[in-house]
Amino acid sequence: MIKQYAPIKFLSYFVVIFLLLVSCKSTKIPSDGVVNSKLAAKVIVKEHYKNALQFKTARGKLKINYNDGKTNQGFSLSFRMEKDKAIWMSATLDLVKIYITPGRIAFYNRLQNEYFDGDFTFLSELLGTDLDFQQVQNLLLGQSLLDLNNDAYTVKADKNVYELKPKKAGKLFEMLFQLEPKHFKMAKQELSQPSKNRVLQINYKNYQQIENRILPREIFILAEDAGRKSMIDIEYRNVVFDQRLKFPFKIPKGFREIVLKKDDIK
Numbered sequence: 510m511i512k513q514y515a516p517i518k519f520l521s522y523f524v525v526i527f528l529l530l531v532s533c534k535s536t537k538i539p540s541d542g543v544v545n546s547k548l549a550a551k552v553i554v555k556e557h558y559k560n561a562l563q564f565k566t567a568r569g570k571l572k573i574n575y576n577d578g579k580t581n582q583g584f585s586l587s588f589r590m591e592k593d594k595a596i597w598m599s600a601t602l603d604l605v606k607i608y609i610t611p612g613r614i615a616f617y618n619r620l621q622n623e624y625f626d627g628d629f630t631f632l633s634e635l636l637g638t639d640l641d642f643q644q645v646q647n648l649l650l651g652q653s654l655l656d657l658n659n660d661a662y663t664v665k666a667d668k669n670v671y672e673l674k675p676k677k678a679g680k681l682f683e684m685l686f687q688l689e690p691k692h693f694k695m696a697k698q699e700l701s702q703p704s705k706n707r708v709l710q711i712n713y714k715n716y717q718q719i720e721n722r723i724l725p726r727e728i729f730i731l732a733e734d735a736g737r738k739s740m741i742d743i744e745y746r747n748v749v750f751d752q753r754l755k756f757p758f759k760i761p762k763g764f765r766e767i768v769l770k771k772d773d774i775k
Contacts, residue, residue, distance in 0.1 A: 542691035546666035553664065553671050554657045556693040562650050562722055566591050569748035571598065577739040589754050596645065597756045608758040611642040617760050624760045625767040649743075651694040651713050651725045653686060662686075670696045692716065692723045708733040719748050 567590045574583040586605075589597040598607040607616040617624035629640050644654050662673040670687040687697040694716060701708045714727040730741040 542689070544666050544668060544671065544690045548664065548666070548671065550662040550664045550673055553673065553688060553693060554662075557653065557657065557688060557695075560692050560694065560723070561652055562724060564592055564722060564750045566752060566754045567748060567750050568752065568754055570746040572742075572744040572746060574742040575739070576741075577737070589756060590646075590649075591754065591756070593643075593646070595756050596642075596649070597758065606758060608756065609642065609645060615758065615760070617764055619761070622761075622764045623767050624764045625769065626760060627769070648711060648728070649725075651716065651723075653695060654698060654700065654711075655684065657686070660684075689713075689716070694723060694725075706733070706735045717745070720750055722750060724748060 571586045571588050586598045586600055596609040604619045612628055615626040647654055660675045663676055665672040673686040675684055683701045685699045689696040695713050697712050699710045710731040712729040713725050716723050717726040728743040732739045
């Protein structure tokens, strides 16, 4: 992992963990948060996408705690999002600023006078697996990282969640998805790559309702890679929707470019 100020280290890992992993028509859909053991996988998947968060823009605060066994630090970021177009984050006094679009990943760190400016294509080729803006956005909104319509699933109805597992095992990855029964948002999603001893586990501890929209309140991310473990807690605060927003981002002159190599993200 690149050695740098904690928010940048967090962002590097935050982005990299995505890269490492890439019919019941008459059944009544519950809306009271009670699991229905008769629901088929297709119905659960359909409800998940039907209840995806609808908005134009969002802004608020993120409280983040990061722990990799060596570094244990908490900090706050302002965030802004334009759905399907931009994710923007900024630390106090613009010490660290992050700007992610479908074609660009950029950030800078004033404490170390460093910046990175690249795209998903570069990072995907670097790690040998696809990454896109949608996956980052989905994680933040409680949606599945992967397209659930691409597989057939077995369903295990627990008292608290619906658990989906692909009927056909993947060649590279193993997948598990748990959805809460009230809004069919993600309760947990886990992607693992046993051959390389990699696991990405995302737990959504609870959800909140803001302006009739359902958004995660707290997200816990556990990433393991060959025995190395990192944990990230993300908590949303003071979120508001559909205001007119700007996304100011300009890399300061004289900053040194961070050049990512494979050894940097091992």
